[in-house]
Amino acid sequence: MVKSVISSKDNKKIKDYRKLNTTKGRKKSGLFLIEGEHLVEEAIKHGVNFEEIIISEGFDHDLELSNKALMYVTEEVMKSLSSLETPPGIIAIVKNVKERKLSYNRVLLLENIQDPGNLGTLIRTADAFGFKTIIVSPDTVDPYNPKVLRAAQGSHFHLNILTRQVSEAVMAFKGLKIGTSLDDAVYIDSFNKPDDDIMLVLGNEGSGLREDTLNMMDINAKIDMVGDSESLNVAIAGAILMHHFKS
Template sequence: MVEAKHITSKDNPRIKEMKKLQSKKYRRKLDQFLIEGEHLIEEAIAHGQKIHTLVFLEGYDHGKYDDLGLETFVVNDSVMKTLSSLETPPGIMAVVSYVAPETEGRRVLLLDGIQDPGNLGTLLRTADAFGFGRVILSRDTVDAFSDKVLRSAQGSTFHIDITAMDATEAVQHFDGTVLATDLEGAIPLDEVQGEDPLMIILGNEGRGVSDAVLAQVDRKIKIDMPGASESLNVAIAGGIIMHHFKA
């Protein structure tokens, strides 16, 4: 059992180092990120993520984590609020490195330029629910390991293989059927049957899937909408499409 170290100053070097992980730049540089709350931490532990450090608020019952042999800090309220992205911190945090789970990669979701953290987190959670075990993020998609995305994904981050790469390159290297959402020249979703390997592409909230990516897909698909609305939120659309092709 590793003895917890008490920290009471926001200027402590280790606290300053962890605080840097609130920045995308340092998350990428250090290959680490912060997670908050017992649910996310237990999901990370259960699904083989690399836990570097645990941080507890004074008075938090951390007994069940004591035998994990991890670097552990106990901090006061002021220090915890410095590290937390929440107005009311949950009292437990961890520094983690992402470890992608093994997947056959036969059902792939490619996200081309998604900008809203809530949308990305919801799409990760939905991909997990409907058997899309691999999610590829274009280089300009929001960071999957930001606090807002992690909270929205509710632990699904640790269940699926998340990769960041150039979207056109991802399509070129995929050996299977590639479908992308679009309005022009698209086939209604209800008329499309998908067979593995299958890649579904969803695009930016404003512009949709980029022209460069659309030029490489096998078919363009759309969701028929009998109502008056002209469009759907990308996370809602993704849920409908992935449910249609669910494993």
């Protein structure tokens, strides 16, 4: 059977899918876009619902794509869809991941994180250390931003990622709430990992947690640093803290 290959960047579906590279387009459609064989493979492995899978003409892969809606396109059309300088041979249009049963044993709450690479790294690290529920504030960068998805390397499909107001999330959590601050905080090495459910709260790259958020915490923690640097990148600090408090 001869495959029909879309060669026009003005094709209606292609134009609609191109909008998924914007936050507005993702929110309006309830869809997001993932790029590359690895992310598509992870999505398949974890039973994600696909709208459609787009494949460059002549692209070879080992993915099991039976019973999936497929669209074949020219390299030029693929380039128009991709956010990468070198477009991949495959892109998938994915339906928003449904909220799973909440796991409150380890929760990561992120307030006003702005850099997509930082958010993606935090999501991937949370996956590694057993923080199965991630809550992001509405002013945090969109978790389904293409750069966030690439940095997280498929961890979106393993976790529950929610958007909530910080005060709402904190008040609903019944376990130990640990904020992060350089002032009026205790070194993490000075106390053992608690037996309680833990919510670890990280703030903006430049300004950290807001004062009203810090005031809602049970304890504020910091990392002992022996060098001359005054602070750590939020993703690095988050990795150290999540390892310390891992489930």
